[in-house]
Amino acid sequence: MANANGTPIWFELNTPDAAAAQDFYTAVAGWNIAPSPMTEHCGYRIASTASGTGVAGLMTPPPGAPASSGWTTYFGVDDVDGFAAKIVDLGGTITFGPMDIPHVGRFAIATDPQGVVFVVMKGDSAEDSHAFSQGDGDASLGHAVWIELATPDPDAAFAFYGALFGWEKAGAMPMGPAGDYGFIGDSAAGADCPDGQPTGPGAIMSSTLTSAPARWNWYVRIADIDAAVATVKDRGGAVLHGPNEVPGGDYTASITDPHGNQIGLVGKRVEA
Missing domain, CATH: 3.10.180.10 (2,3-Dihydroxybiphenyl 1,2-Dioxygenase, domain 1)
Structure with missing residues (x-):
């Protein structure tokens, strides 16, 4: 991905019931939601617009994973490790990563100095993310x-x-x-x-x-x-x-x- 640094590129929901969330957001947002085509992403669901653009992911954390709930915003960056170091230098914290997700990209979970969670990520795709689009x-x-x-x-x-x-x-x-x-x-x-x-x-x-x-x-x-x-x-x-x-x-x-x-x-x- 070549999105400008700081562009919102993905949104992810951690929920105790991904199937129920799929039914709700399909009805409310008009998304098409389907299992990830990558078998190693077992249980991960991709929400796409009617035209087929991927916007968000829905998942239920696996047993033993840290408890979390709610929507998380991913920001695109050109160098995950460099930005992770910069986040720490600026008073933030890296709580997980940086690490690679095969066939998806490299990411790190962070908190800003006020404790708000966000993610920085560089996707493996040659195409830009269009999850965020302010077109009319x-x-x-x-x-x-x-x-x-x-x-x-x-x-x-x-x-x-x-x-x-x-x-x-x-x-x-x-x-x-x-x-x-x-x-x-x-x-x-x-x-x-x-x-x-x-x-x-x-x-x-x-x-x-x-x-x-x-x-x-x-x-x-x-x-x-x-x-x-x-x-x-x-x-x-x-x-x-x-x-x-x-x-x-x-x-x-x-x-x-x-x-x-x-x-x-x-x-x-x-x-x-």
Whole structure:
């Protein structure tokens, strides 16, 4: 893969019931989910868009594996070992790896200085990952279109990820007592979001002021926000907040699946 360093390239769900998660996310996100074609990846399920682009993996940790649950964001890098060393130098921690996954790539599991988990990875494929795609309309359906970090110290997070990936705080949306919603991007190219729409991959906000869990969250584009929210409820999930209108005419909702794993939805409101 030749994705730019810091590009979100994969999303992975650890869940106690991968089969139930498959049913839920097929209905809500419109994904096609099937077992990995690689026999050595026994039990790993690949979620793809309707057009066949791989976006995410679903798995139940094998017996004896460290207990973990929820969605994890993978960031592409050109040198996993070099970035692992840099993470440590910047005050983060490497909790696993670096190591190779045969026929997939090399990765390392890390925590930033505030304790938030993320993964750095270089894939073996000659093709770039398109799991993250902010294209308009049907082209981005089923893809990740936004990432969001809730952290106790947003300024320290911008400093850490800025030094790691070259990110900058490219403007912010004030949220009153909840603090600023700081956009990730290049401050030299649209820091003030002149058209009202940020151009970077996501944002960073305070977990302390918003009472949100300190974690990386991500949003998947769906066709009809109201239909998706109704499906979440029908399938045993919960809606934490939304749908809320955002710049550009989309609506967002933050939801949990039946096992309490959080994810975001982005989509249009379809007129009846």
